[in-house]
Amino acid sequence: MSKKLFSRYSLGAQALPNRVVMAPMNRNRASDWHLAPTAMTARYYAQRASAGLIIAEGTPVSPQARGCARTPGIYSAAQIAGWQNVTRAVHREGGRIYLQLWHVGRVGHCSLRADGSPPVGPSTVCLENDRVPILTRSREPVLARCDPPRALTTGEVKAIVADFARAADNAMAAGFDGVEIHAANGYLFDQFRCPYLNDRRDEYGGATSGRWRFLIETVEAVTATVGKERVGVRISPLGTAHEMQFDPAPLFTYGYLACQLDRLGIGYLHVYDQSGSWMHDPQSDLLQHLRACYSKTMILCGGFDRERAEAALRADCGDLIAFGKHFIANPDLVERLRIEAPLAPWNSATIYKGGAKGYIDYPTLEEEAVSAM
Numbered sequence: 001m002s003k004k005l006f007s008r009y010s011l012g013a014q015a016l017p018n019r020v021v022m023a024p025m026n027r028n029r030a031s032d033w034h035l036a037p038t039a040m041t042a043r044y045y046a047q048r049a050s051a052g053l054i055i056a057e058g059t060p061v062s063p064q065a066r067g068c069a070r071t072p073g074i075y076s077a078a079q080i081a082g083w084q085n086v087t088r089a090v091h092r093e094g095g096r097i098y099l100q101l102w103h104v105g106r107v108g109h110c111s112l113r114a115d116g117s118p119p120v121g122p123s124t125v126c127l128e129n130d131r132v133p134i135l136t137r138s139r140e141p142v143l144a145r146c147d148p149p150r151a152l153t154t155g156e157v158k159a160i161v162a163d164f165a166r167a168a169d170n171a172m173a174a175g176f177d178g179v180e181i182h183a184a185n186g187y188l189f190d191q192f193r194c195p196y197l198n199d200r201r202d203e204y205g206g207a208t209s210g211r212w213r214f215l216i217e218t219v220e221a222v223t224a225t226v227g228k229e230r231v232g233v234r235i236s237p238l239g240t241a242h243e244m245q246f247d248p249a250p251l252f253t254y255g256y257l258a259c260q261l262d263r264l265g266i267g268y269l270h271v272y273d274q275s276g277s278w279m280h281d282p283q284s285d286l287l288q289h290l291r292a293c294y295s296k297t298m299i300l301c302g303g304f305d306r307e308r309a310e311a312a313l314r315a316d317c318g319d320l321i322a323f324g325k326h327f328i329a330n331p332d333l334v335e336r337l338r339i340e341a342p343l344a345p346w347n348s349a350t351i352y353k354g355g356a357k358g359y360i361d362y363p364t365l366e367e368e369a370v371s372a373m
């Protein structure tokens with residue numbers, strides 16, 4: 001039986017040669033001073049260009065949006081130029097690449113900003129144990145506890161909407177094929193969604209519609225800038241990363257959002273199951289509800305392998321499957337999945353370490369064969 005995972009798919013105007021998506025993954029390898037992607041980053045993504053679609057790593061939309069050392073941004077001329085090299089390299093290899101636009105909200109540290117300002121969030125509720133990568137004076141990466149956040153004013157929330165629109169415009173100038181708004185994993189938009197963190201009395205708090213308003217306004221601003229077909233949104237229902245708690249009414253909360261995004265006509269909804277559990281059950285209420293509320297392309301992510309990906313597509317639970325960690329050690333993941341070759345294991349010690357090792361030195365099957373001769 002021919003495999004659905006390797007069938008073509010039209011994502012708006014983009015013709016994808018297969019349904020394998022490279023999930024966004026931060027690798028903390030930006031240049032020191034400009035916080036821009038380097039030639040190594042261009043090589044890394046170009047090596048993975050056989051993916052149907054690459055969604056490049058979470059990328060801060062402003063200095064305030066930063067939550068980790070050495071993440072490349074998309075708010076300065078040097079960063080746009082650095083990303084131009086990345087998109088050119090991927091396109092030269094025949095690939096397609098979106099950029100994930102990111103604001104970490106309360107998950108941050110004062111040392112990550114030149115002015116030493118604290119992280120920001122919907123409220124002053126701070127993380128208790130979570131740690132983020134920062135740099136010491138001698139520029140060594142270490143993990144540090146998050147600093148307490150400051151609550152954003154109403155005007156500042158609106159300014160962040162504008163930051164996302166500007167970042168999306170910059171992403172287009174850098175040659176990306178589209179952008180994904182990061183509303184998952186306990187970062188800023190997820191914090192506004194969460195009734196335990198969001199105690200605001202302005203229009204961005206209160207009922208579900210108020211708590212999603214910030215994200216919806218951002219989607220509207222970004223689609224007005226780059227066109228609705230080129231915009232995706234990533235969510236992580238039931239996720240607990242960064243000390244989040246289960247939503248008290250997930251069907252209603254995420255169903256409401258999915259209906260709003262459907263109304264806005266964006267290109268895709270990217271759903272990440274951090275537990276790698278409910279997403280693999282075609283009977284899951286949540287999955288079925290999201291699929292019913294959102295009529296366009298749905299990307300599924302979280303714990304997929306060849307068999308699970310094929311099963312999810314055959315059961316029509318989603319249209320595209322995103323793989324994360326397998327892409328770290330398998331630049332030719334699509335080919336390995338296609339011919340049912342073994343997948344190489346990733347080395348967790350080098351994921352965030354910086355440098356070429358564990359970044360651009362994982363061989364393809366072909367390179368392995370040549371070096372074995």
Ligand SMILES: Cc1cc2nc3c(=O)[nH]c(=O)nc-3n(C[C@H](O)[C@H](O)[C@H](O)COP(=O)(O)O)c2cc1C
Nearest residue numbers: 023024025026057058272301302303304323324325
């Ligand atoms: C090293 C690493 C970095 C990640 N960075 C991001 C990120 O920047 N944005 C995001 O939405 N998810 C991020 N994730 C989550 C992945 O996109 C993906 O959802 C997760 O790895 C689950 O997929 P998998 O089971 O196929 O690995 C990251 C995961 C890893 C392992």
